[in-house]
Amino acid sequence: MSSCGGLRMVRRFLLVLTLVSVTSISFSASASMRCGTQLIDEGDLIADVLRKCGQPAQREVIPAASTTATDKKFNAVNVENWIYGPSNGVYQYLRFIDGKLVQIRSGRG
Structure with missing residues (x-):
């Protein structure tokens, strides 16, 4: 050669x-998470997650920052943190931004 x-x-x-x-x-x-026979994925909407998984054990809502009682700050977002479980000692932590699932993570206690 x-x-x-x-x-x-x-x-x-x-x-x-x-x-x-x-x-x-x-x-x-x-990430994805199984709810019974259903599967949820990052990118799913709150309504889809509720329909597939039901109400979470805990739900924290952090409203968008506002300049006045009616106006959101520029680029402000609504954030929701949900917790499902425990299931076999494992909790599922979900984070939504403006109604869209952006993070799924698992952990013990």
Whole structure:
């Protein structure tokens, strides 16, 4: 094999490796949670989660910051933190921003 052919092969290998790396980085993993036979995922709306999982054991609502009693501050959001469980000692912690599920995490106690 000539050095030119070997160099070409190395370049192809590096190109393929780079493409695989970039592709795998661009796919973000999203969490999901099982509610009986239903599954909820990050991105679901509050109404869908309530329909599939029912009322949480705890629900904390943090309203958007406001400048007056009726006006929200620019870019202010409503946040809700929900807790389901315990189920076998594990709690499920859900966070919603403006009615959309953005985080699911699990933990003990």
